Amino acid sequence: MCDFTARELAALLAAGEVSAREVVGAHLRRIEAVNPAVNAIVTLLPEHAMDQAHAADQLQARGGDLPPLHGLPMAHKDTHDTAGIRTTYGTPLLADNVPAHDELIVERMRAGGAITIGKTNVPEFAAGSHTFNRVFGPTRNPYDLTRSAGGSSGGAAAALACGMQPLADGSDMGGSLRNPASFCNVVGFRPSPGRVPTWPEDMAWATMAVQGPMARTVADTALLLSVVAGPDPRSPISLETPGSTFRKSLHADVSALRVAWSPDLGGLPVERPVVAAVEDAAAVFGELGCTVERDCPDFTSAEEVFRTLRAWQFEAGLGGVLDRNPDAVKYDLAENIRAGRGLTAADLARAEQLHTALYHRVRLFFEQYDVLLLPVSQLVPFPVEWEWPHEVAGEAMHTYLDWMRSAYWVSAAGCPALSVPGGFTAGGLPVGVQIVGAPRADLTVLRAGYAFEQATHHAARRPVLP
Template sequence: MTGLTPDSTAREQVAALRVGEISARELAELHLARIAERNPQLNAVVSLDPQRALDGAAAADEQLASGAEVGPLHGLPFAFKDTHAVAGWRTTYGSPIHADHVPDTDDLIVERIRGAGAVPIGKTNVPEFAAGSHTFNPVFGTTRNPHDPSRSAGGSSGGAACALAAGMVPLAEGSDMGGSLRNPASFCGVVGLRPSWGRVPAWPSENMWEATAVGGPMARTVGDLALLLSVLAGPDPRAPHALGDPGAAFAPPLRPVPLPGLRVALSTDLDGAFAVDPEVAGVVEAAGRVLAGAGARVTGAAPDLTGADECFRTLRAWHFQATLGGTLAAHPGRLKPSLAANIRAGESLTGADVALAYRRRTALAHRMREFWYDHDVLVLPVSQLPPFPADQEFPAEIDGTPMVSYLDWMRSAYLITVTGCPAISVPFGVTAGGLPVGIQIVTRHGGDRYLTEVAAAVEALVGTSPAGE
């Protein structure tokens, strides 16, 4: 067996599998051992099936030995987000209502990953129906931060980010409405991309034109993230809104964008749009100094996001009522109160309310298009504070500002959601207590490849000191 460990990059693991330095079964055993070591404390991987994983790995070895053409993830162990249906595999959505649910078909994102040769081993934990950026539910309990188990791993792709950071899986996928790929990536010290709407198509869908939630990749390095994005991206006839670039257009190797001359807009709070913890603000400010030192043209600037908060909250409530209103009606009292309140908020919306939200979103898109005339990227916080205690549903305050609801503390992420622009969380610093802090980098809609190449350039700067400078 090669010297690979579960912490080796996904690309290293794929390369070793291709040349026979390690078998898929041996690789599965390595990851199952890591899961046995760390998952009892962290609770990131759920519905684990070791024997089925080993059988799948053995089949992957047989396929490779036969000389058959194999996909770019062939033989890699993979755990899917528990809100994504995996045929024949328990999929609970974090809800006791679906605790025994076993789907007959794969969601499109799962179909693509399986088609690329990945070997399913289990699921990753989520908040109930993926509502909220802290991962806990009545079925499996709370997922904890791999850097400090007393803290939150974020959400809603918290199980995915935690498993990835702890070396339980080499890659992870998730979804993002208000920050559910970006927030857990920042909290756990990995990379998470919210792609442009249409970059990663979804099916099945109750509303294929709904544009707040998207699927996307997570990884420990930007290069690994690009590998998974190349599998997830690309058109599909079931999703007419999908962007037309083939997935291969996003595959590594990446060519990091030269930093000299890069036009960076830097903001710690989007001109006072949200409260931010001083340590988080300090990491963002340090990132600006590091980028300027590397030759980037860094200016304090923020886009005009007037109406973005109202737009997001209206569309989110409308979406939750449309998709979960029937569930709440059929099972009153079985959904967590914060989720039930959000569904009920959607019940009072009128057609005029929704129309106004879409007008606001259209105006936001036009203002963002104009913002990119003068800037290549926007850099801001991912999350407004470091990982908070895992026994809280959400933080009560940030730097003295009360957080009234479980949405308030994620404005830094969800205000970007309604711009339609791609955004990536890249690890950049740590708090005094050693907790990870990522920076959020945003660029124009459709610029996903460019964004990953900017992120690769930033990633290369991070190792200069624990504070990123």
């Protein structure tokens, strides 16, 4: 059962062919067998999960409509507050933190029938695309335990790849849904800002960070999106489209799509296996009948926009934490917070002006094309002992953010973006392909990703479990 898709499991549960207790029990056994080597799930609640499964079976026995995620086990990202369940944010400062309330994305998943089995590992305060922290240690890549699983939703991606859960939630500012999906051969979707409303949120008008779904297939990713998306008055930027829009079949004739592709976003250093995956993806869309051209938006200023607004948000959210605990925050994160503290009103005004100009350049680009194919990460999974890679394709990386530009430039542009399995290196490491769409064209991106997935079947290759 642990290797079925979420949609297959949901169908079996709805038909009464398996019980929620059987499904949850199978996944708990998989976690017991595999998680010690991978370290993806860091807080496990077996008794709590089985109690929920029993209640789900009783609900089904009484008859009536079942919610879309009925009986499906879910470990939530350890930066998503869960009522009565430890949520550490990957920091010793919150090692014993137990929130009183669910945040909105968790609230929606539980209302959708998902059964909470625990929490998935993250970097400290979700800062960085490599999952390690001083509370739980590193999460390892299931395809090679000596390599990184990516981040910040690295625990979620590794758990999916190992069959510890059929669906996962995550968040993404600079690539945290997409990068770990690429590293672990699963699917991660960064929705348009406002597609998945966030609450509580101190900076509710900010658009750089979003929450979203992960799964082993594009269709399962859309299933989870259908539950967590949709308007909510507590989020001032929430989009009005109902989540149920994404529950329908993604099968569509994509031959009319206009596809652009770029191996390097206009000049970024990118390792050759990643370039090859993007080239192969462009060829696949050509074989599907699409019009395919090598082209790329002008991402000029995306670097300044992202770095400035990210530092501003980090200082606003974590500045007090650094003041109270100057020696307890990891160096790179502390530097980000201090950078935000040094910003002036003129810096922020310039960033917002550049942000607006970037949005309009990208908007006009997508009047010519429907989707854009890009690298997800600029390199393949790196050794788990590294805090971050200091070189990509022979070019030095000076900070822990530098190697993630292929993901965070897209974040700055405000586009929906899907990381979908794109192949493997000669050594068996996964490589994802990023499919980007126009702002709010989430469904177009998912349909393109589904067509690519069905044509290639890269997602079917699972790791040899430890």
